[in-house]
Amino acid sequence: MGHPDPSRAVEAVRRFNRFYARHTGALHERLHKSSLSLTEVRILHELGQHRASTAADLSRNLGLDTGYLSRLINNFQKLGLVERRRNESDGRAHLLSITPEAKEKVDEIDLHVSAEAAALLKNLSVPEIEQLCTAMADVERLLSPPGAGPEPRLRAPRGGDFGWIIERYALLSSGDRPRLTSEAIATSRVSRFLAAMQSNTPRIACWVAEQDVHTRVGAALLSSDSESEARIELLFVEPGARRNGLGERLVSACVNFAHGARYEQVSCRLDEPQEDLCGLFMHAGFKPVQDDARGVLWQKELQRMYVD
Secondary structure, three states: OOOOOOHHHHHHHHHHHHHHHHOOOOOEEOOOOOOOHHHHHHHHHHHHOOOOOHHHHHHHHHHHOHHHHHHHHHHHHOOOOOEEOOOOOOOOOEEEOOOHHHHHHHHHHHHHHHHHHEEEEEEEOEEEEEEHHHHHHHHHHHHHHOOOOOOOOOOOOOHHHHHHHHHHHHHHOOOOOOOOHHHHHEEEHHHHHHHHOOOOOOOOOEEEEEEEOOOEEEEEEEEEEEOEEEEEEEEEEOOOHOOOOOOOOOHHHHHHHHOOOOOOEEEEEEEEHHHHHHHHHHHOOOOEEEEEEEEEEEEEEEEOOOOO
């Protein structure tokens, strides 16, 4: 996989920032003909939604300089928009809250912002809105600190997921191979899995890891390799969602399903050595049983279930 040109990436970010600022009206100093700036509205919004109660909370949540923030809060107090009281549990800090007048101002601005957002979307079709929401969620996820989003959940696949699995697996697992080779491998495995699904083949499963309704961050397929062996395929986790146990959860879901489906063992072939995945399988109790030109085969024996 080729390395992106850093200068092109920087220019792409700057171009998007210019587009977004112009398109959303962020260049206007005041919001909706009110006396409040965007920064001031964000501060009041944080207090009104109880996401912050101290100046330290606001500084951390909004990334504002403490001196600048202090001047804004003092001005809010003079205007009767914010009340400050001593924190009984911490004498060094003060608790902040917005007044009913400030709450009314913020609510009115919120209505205008929502109306403007709805106007932006009215000329888009439902698939285009879905595409836009997914793109925005991806931007937010990629630019946020690792682990900052909600914990991913595992769900069954929906329409469009398998095409996404092919694309992301091919991109993330190419290694030294041409990307088209990885894409061909992923396409073949997905095609075989979908054919099995359409013929109602039992004992197969697929999981998609979703951080929120618009953000997919990983996947795994469990296919039937034989009557006694299940095979984990196309396992991947997006880079920004790694190091949080998601890979372990996907492997555990596959192993638990295979155990319940009465397989005797579950395996996964790594076409190329990948240190993180090798460590993942070793930690999950898998053992390497084959290492040749076709890659490394990891295998785990399952405890048999006896029913009287």
